[in-house]
Amino acid sequence: MRSPPETSELDTPSRILMGPGPSMIDPRVLRAMSTQALGYMDPSFLEIMDDIQELLRYTFQTDNEWTLATSGTGTAAMETAIGNIVEPGDTMLVPTNGYFGNRMGKLAKRAGGDVVTVDAPWGEPLDPADVADAFDEHQPDVFGFIHAETSTGVCQPDVPELTDIAHEHDAITIADCVTSLSGVELRIDDWGIDAAYGSPQKCLSCTPGATPLTIGERARQKIENRDTDTGSWYLDLDLVMEYWGDERNYHHTAPTTNFYGLREALRLVAEEGLENRWERHLEVAGELRSGLQELGLEPAAEKEYWLPSLNSIEVPDGVDDTAVIDYLMDEYDIEIASGLGALEGDIWRIGCMGYSARRQNVACLLTAMEDALEAQDFDVEEAAIEA
Numbered sequence: 003m004r005s006p007p008e009t010s011e012l013d014t015p016s017r018i019l020m021g022p023g024p025s026m027i028d029p030r031v032l033r034a035m036s037t038q039a040l041g042y043m044d045p046s047f048l049e050i051m052d053d054i055q056e057l058l059r060y061t062f063q064t065d066n067e068w069t070l071a072t073s074g075t076g077t078a079a080m081e082t083a084i085g086n087i088v089e090p091g092d093t094m095l096v097p098t099n100g101y102f103g104n105r106m107g108k109l110a111k112r113a114g115g116d117v118v119t120v121d122a123p124w125g126e127p128l129d130p131a132d133v134a135d136a137f138d139e140h141q142p143d144v145f146g147f148i149h150a151e152t153s154t155g156v157c158q159p160d161v162p163e164l165t166d167i168a169h170e171h172d173a174i175t176i177a178d179c180v181t182s183l184s185g186v187e188l189r190i191d192d193w194g195i196d197a198a199y200g201s202p203q204k205c206l207s208c209t210p211g212a213t214p215l216t217i218g219e220r221a222r223q224k225i226e227n228r229d230t231d232t233g234s235w236y237l238d239l240d241l242v243m244e245y246w247g248d249e250r251n252y253h254h255t256a257p258t259t260n261f262y263g264l265r266e267a268l269r270l271v272a273e274e275g276l277e278n279r280w281e282r283h284l285e286v287a288g289e290l291r292s293g294l295q296e297l298g299l300e301p302a303a304e305k306e307y308w309l310p311s312l313n314s315i316e317v318p319d320g321v322d323d324t325a326v327i328d329y330l331m332d333e334y335d336i337e338i339a340s341g342l343g344a345l346e347g348d349i350w351r352i353g354c355m356g357y358s359a360r361r362q363n364v365a366c367l368l369t370a371m372e373d374a375l376e377a378q379d380f381d382v383e384e385a386a387i388e389a
């Protein structure tokens with residue numbers, strides 16, 4: 003018989019999370035999540051689900067009936083959207099300007115789709131003219147794009163222009179709003195987005211595990227008219243909606259406490275007001291951006307498409323990106339992240355999301371960053387004068 007391993011009671015370090023996610027959890031969400039479980043058919047639990055749906059419609063700015071929380075992380079919602087909308091033989095257009103556009107393509111392929119791409123360099127948004135050209139060339143059935151690309155810190159502008167192009171070609175649009183939902187202006191219905199998903203652990207400051215998803219009328223019709231069943235039984239929206247909708251059929255056990263937490267996180271959005279929340283992210287991240295510039299650092303994303311919830315900052319010549327990341331963690335308990343994929347070693351990624359997006363965190367980070375740069379013999383004053 004194996005003997006039990008030696009462990010101690012949970013005792014985690016106290017970090018300030020300013021990376022690409024998870025962000026810090028709002029204390030009210032933590033309290034809600036320590037509430038005792040209810041059965042998945044308990045009328046009180048079904049009411050919690052109704053609240054989540056209504057609060058999500060507000061947060062997404064949509065009237066979509068199919069608005070729900072997927073059991074799983076952001077990728078589960080991404081796979082739900084793509085796996086249900088893309089049928090074998092469909093063509094899906096995805097962008098090449100970041101890590102998560104690439105992931106969209108991988109999921110479309112698994113769903114039996116043919117994947118075509120529209121190009122832009124990493125660190126730049128898509129140009130609507132290039133999207134129009136890609137539509138003329140490939141006539142895709144589905145167009146996926148990333149509203150807030152967490153790998154590069156780019157917020158895609160001109161979203162209504164992109165969705166117009168898609169609709170002129172009778173294509174369905176899927177938007178990844180994981181790092182924008184509740185942190186950056188986003189209007190699902192006004193902007194013509196047919197399907198979108200967010201994330202609880204980014205600007206909503208909840209735990210990962212129950213992920214916002216909304217499906218509009220066009221996308222729903224495509225799903226309901228599929229010739230073949232969706233490849234995943236667990237993520238099959240027709241079946242999942244039998245539980246979220248009026249039938250209330252058991253499909254799988256809802257992640258109980260994640261729903262408690264998500265409901266509270268969404269109530270916090272409603273209390274603050276969506277527009278105030280967008281403004282807070284702009285303001286606090288604006289202080290971060292200008293504070294870093296005063297240290298002589300350069301933002302990697304142009305102001306027109308800067309993403310306040312994820313700030314990409316160029317690593318100066320002669321500075322070791324991971325040494326700075328380690329210093330912030332070891333000396334200040336602050337988490338930031340390195341670049342991903344094509345930008346590894348070139349940028350730092352500093353999140354400013356939800357409960358983490360507070361002035362006290364920015365002040366602390368700026369002090370810590372100055373210290374970390376000086377420890378690397380980077381002349382902050384000299385660089386600031388040059389900048």
Ligand SMILES: *Cc1c(COP(=O)(O)O)cnc(C)c1O
Pocket residue numbers: 023075076077078080102148150151152153178180181201210
């Ligand atoms: C974090 C993220 C995801 C994936 O979410 P997980 O919760 O890690 O599965 C997808 N898209 C973008 C843009 C992200 O930032």
